[in-house]
Amino acid sequence: MAVPVRHGAGSASDPDGTGTLSGPVMADVDLGVYLRPSGGHVLIGSTPPACDPREWLDDPDACDPRPTPARFETRVTRAARRFPPLGVPNRPTGVAGVYDAADDWSPS
Numbered sequence: 001m002a003v004p005v006r007h008g009a010g011s012a013s014d015p016d017g018t019g020t021l022s023g024p025v026m027a028d029v030d031l032g033v034y035l036r037p038s039g040g041h042v043l044i045g046s047t048p049p050a051c052d053p054r055e056w057l058d059d060p061d062a063c064d065p066r067p068t069p070a071r072f073e074t075r076v077t078r079a080a081r082r083f084p085p086l087g088v089p090n091r092p093t094g095v096a097g098v099y100d101a102a103d104d105w106s107p108s
Contacts, residue, residue: 002100002101002102003056003057003100003101003102004056004057004060004063004098004099004100004101005054005055005056005057005098005099005100005101006055006056006057006063006096006097006098007045007046007048007055007096007097007098007099008045008046008067008068008071008072008075008094008095008096008097009043009044009045009046009067009075009094009095009096010043010044010045010067010071010072010075010076010092010093010094011038011041011042011043011044011093011094011095012041012042012044012076012079012086012087012088012089012093013040013041013042013089014037014040014041014042015042015083015085015086015087022037023037024036026082026083027047028047028078028079028082029047029049031049031078031079031081031082032046032047032048032049032051032052032078033045033046033047033075033078033079033082034046034047035079035083035086042079042086043094044075044076044079044094045075046071046075052071052074054101057098060098063096063097063098064096065095065096065097066092066094066095066096067092067093067094067095067096068092068096069092072092072093072094073088073092076088076089
């Protein structure tokens with residue numbers, strides 16, 4: 001049975017400051033993150049690793065679309081470990097949304 005789960009992605013500035021970042025999507029399942037260019041920023045999401053608790057929702061309409069500071073810092077810090085020029089912004093930016101997912105994330 002699928003239930004709603006909140007999932008977010010953080011955003012960091014283009015490391016070279018040109019706003020022209022391009023390239024492939026990179027995923028590191030050991031650290032539990034993926035990175036991809038997105039309009040002069042780097043979008044940083046989670047793969048999600050088993051160590052991160054899921055944010056199951058009772059009411060998907062009540063989902064806050066902003067990233068939480070703790071989740072943002074965790075994801076961006078993990079990404080910066082693999083890509084040091086990225087750095088960790090002082091303020092969380094990005095998006096969050098809702099997926100229908102089973103406990104084990106398999107399609108239903």
